Amino acid sequence: MGIGRSWPEHLDPIVEEFSECFDSMERYELLFEFAKRHPTPLPPDEWEDENQVHGCQSRAHVVCSVDDTGGFLLRCGADAQVVQGLMAVTAIAVNGMDPSAVAQMGPDYADAMGIKTSLTPSRANGFLNMFRRVREEAGKLV
Amino acid sequence: MYSPHAALIGGRSFDQCGDDLPLDIEAIRADFPILSRRLPNGKQLVYFDNAATSQKPKCVIDAMSRYYEEYNSNAHRAIHTLADEATAALEGARDMISSYFGTSSDQLIYTSGATEAINLVAYGWAREKLGKGDVVVLTEMEHHADIVPWQQLSIDKGVEVRFVPIDTESFTLDMDALEVALDGASLVCVVHTSNVLGVRNPIEKIIEMSQSVGARVLIDCAQGAPHERIDFDSLGADFIAISAHKMAGPTGIGCILVKKDAMAEMGPFMTGGSMIKRVTMEKSTFQDGNAMFETGTPRIAEAIGWGAAVEWLNQFDMGEIHDHINDVASWTAAQMREIPGIKIYGEPEREDSSGAISFLHESIQSLDLALLLDEGGFAVRTGHHCAQPLMDALGVPSTNRASFWVYNTMGEAEAFIDHLRYIVERFS
Numbered sequence: 022m023g024i025g026r027s028w029p030e031h032l033d034p035i036v037e038e039f040s041e042c043f044d045s046m047e048r049y050e051l052l053f054e055f056a057k058r059h060p061t062p063l064p065p066d067e068w069e070d071e072n073q074v075h076g077c078q079s080r081a082h083v084v085c086s087v088d089d090t091g092g093f094l095l096r097c098g099a100d101a102q103v104v105q106g107l108m109a110v111t112a113i114a115v116n117g118m119d120p121s122a123v124a125q126m127g128p129d130y131a132d133a134m135g136i137k138t139s140l141t142p143s144r145a146n147g148f149l150n151m152f153r154r155v156r157e158e159a160g161k162l163v
Numbered sequence: 164m165y166s167p168h169a170a171l172i173g174g175r176s177f178d179q180c181g182d183d184l185p186l187d188i189e190a191i192r193a194d195f196p197i198l199s200r201r202l203p204n205g206k207q208l209v210y211f212d213n214a215a216t217s218q219k220p221k222c223v224i225d226a227m228s229r230y231y232e233e234y235n236s237n238a239h240r241a242i243h244t245l246a247d248e249a250t251a252a253l254e255g256a257r258d259m260i261s262s263y264f265g266t267s268s269d270q271l272i273y274t275s276g277a278t279e280a281i282n283l284v285a286y287g288w289a290r291e292k293l294g295k296g297d298v299v300v301l302t303e304m305e306h307h308a309d310i311v312p313w314q315q316l317s318i319d320k321g322v323e324v325r326f327v328p329i330d331t332e333s334f335t336l337d338m339d340a341l342e343v344a345l346d347g348a349s350l351v352c353v354v355h356t357s358n359v360l361g362v363r364n365p366i367e368k369i370i371e372m373s374q375s376v377g378a379r380v381l382i383d384c385a386q387g388a389p390h391e392r393i394d395f396d397s398l399g400a401d402f403i404a405i406s407a408h409k410m411a412g413p414t415g416i417g418c419i420l421v422k423k424d425a426m427a428e429m430g431p432f433m434t435g436g437s438m439i440k441r442v443t444m445e446k447s448t449f450q451d452g453n454a455m456f457e458t459g460t461p462r463i464a465e466a467i468g469w470g471a472a473v474e475w476l477n478q479f480d481m482g483e484i485h486d487h488i489n490d491v492a493s494w495t496a497a498q499m500r501e502i503p504g505i506k507i508y509g510e511p512e513r514e515d516s517s518g519a520i521s522f523l524h525e526s527i528q529s530l531d532l533a534l535l536l537d538e539g540g541f542a543v544r545t546g547h548h549c550a551q552p553l554m555d556a557l558g559v560p561s562t563n564r565a566s567f568w569v570y571n572t573m574g575e576a577e578a579f580i581d582h583l584r585y586i587v588e589r590f591s
Contacts, residue, residue: 053590101531104530
């Protein structure tokens with residue numbers, strides 16, 4: 022992680038790709054693409070009350086665990102593509118990281134991607150609630 | 164009487180406002196400063212979320228500012244000049260609002276909005292009058308504000324709650340089912356106009372049917388009042404709930420209109436200052452009439468703002484307003500039906516529809532669609548619209564909703580259709 026930012030270096034190309042979008046419609050289009058290529062999606066048949074993230078305007082669910090190597094594993098799903106896209110980017114960021122590092126990570130990559138400027142505070146709260154949930158779950162896995 | 168509203172209506176005095184003025188939409192738009200704003204992305208605002216709340220004309224904003232700038236004081240509580248002016252303005256607004264709704268001021272109880280108005284009936288009337296074995300009839304179309312208070316009453320008092328279903332083909336109430344549900348009913352609570360479907364229910368018929376079995380009737384007019392002139396005394400309902408903010412007034416105020424004999428059956432709901440006659444260490448006695456139900460410092464600025472709003476509305480023929488809204492909504496709905504993947508819930512083209520278009524796209528989720536519309540400057544609502552039983556009946560968790568009011572134009576509707584087509588082509 023660099024100075025003044027908390028996301029891992031392997032997320033830099035994605036952050037750059039979003040920040041270089043011509044306008045917010047292009048940014049949404051890119052987010053929709055990331056939603057389609059989510060690395061670790063949580064299928065709807067695993068969406069349950071206990072893994073639901075509250076505060077999102079759409080349905081969103083996260084399941085956190087550690088993989089065979091002890092790295093963090095985030096599986097998540099949402100019905101809205103915007104939220105699913107944000108979750109996909111988050112999964113790319115945190116999967117494989119040490120859970121203690123995930124527990125310390127901030128949501129500033131969304132800012133750098135220009136996502137927060139596309140989402141009003143109440144909508145961003147949905148993302149922040151999801152991110153907070155991931156961080157809390159990571160803390161439990163330390 | 165002191166009138167804070169005089170000469171505030173865009174240079175037009177209330178006395179000079181006649182019902183014969185033609186509807187000049189551009190002049191109307193000029194009364195709403197917010198309609199000229201641009202969003203942070205530079206897009207011109209197109210406000211299609213009027214069923215959630217309407218925008219406010221300058222005369223309403225000015226009336227409220229003038230109260231705070233010139234005569235802010237607590238009402239009903241002192242003899243100094245400012246208190247006198249504030250009290251006169253508060254009660255003057257009550258006179259104007261009750262007159263607008265075709266009734267006397269002593270039948271109007273100020274509330275925070277339609278939700279509190281319905282709760283006031285549930286707590287102030289139903290808890291006094293109803294008990295185990297009594298029946299309250301609702302419909303599947305109701306807003307949560309007209310469902311949850313009755314469910315709570317059912318839990319607390321053993322009252323039976325019955326729901327009248329809708330016909331999901333015509334999006335109208337099943338009137339045969341209503342007739343069955345009315346058997347033994349004590350209270351019938353029906354929404355005048357659905358906030359989701361825009362459907363205007365046959366409330367005159369419902370009132371007649373309900374009263375023929377001896378039931379009291381509550382009509383939720385939160386959506387109806389912005390679209391037609393509600394005449395309480397002529398309509399004959401026992402209770403009518405209204406929110407100011409959907410009809411050009413400020414948020415935080417509404418009212419319940421109550422028939423005199425029904426009010427006589429009510430007990431206090433919220434208690435405290437103002438609503439008492441005498442308080443001793445042992446007990447309290449209460450004011451008579453509507454004063455019993457208004458405790459604490461009144462919503463003075465809000466009442467004054469609402470008074471200015473009804474003055475503003477009073478210059479128009481509500482039938483013309485309805486026709487204009489219906490024209491825009493009908494055209495928009497017809498265009499939307501041509502866009503691949505769009506499904507409309509309701510029949511906005513019907514003559515009595517109130518200009519709300521609930522819709523979904525088959526592959527673009529409602530939150531995504533609302534965000535993408537917002538990027539074009541179009542404010543629409545997404546969600547369950549506080550009507551989850553209706554969503555269940557429609558078989559969807561949420562919808563998008565575009566809802567129109569007097570200041571919306573056909574040009575805005577055309578721009579909306581263009582942007583919606585663009586979204587569907589690019590994102591579906």
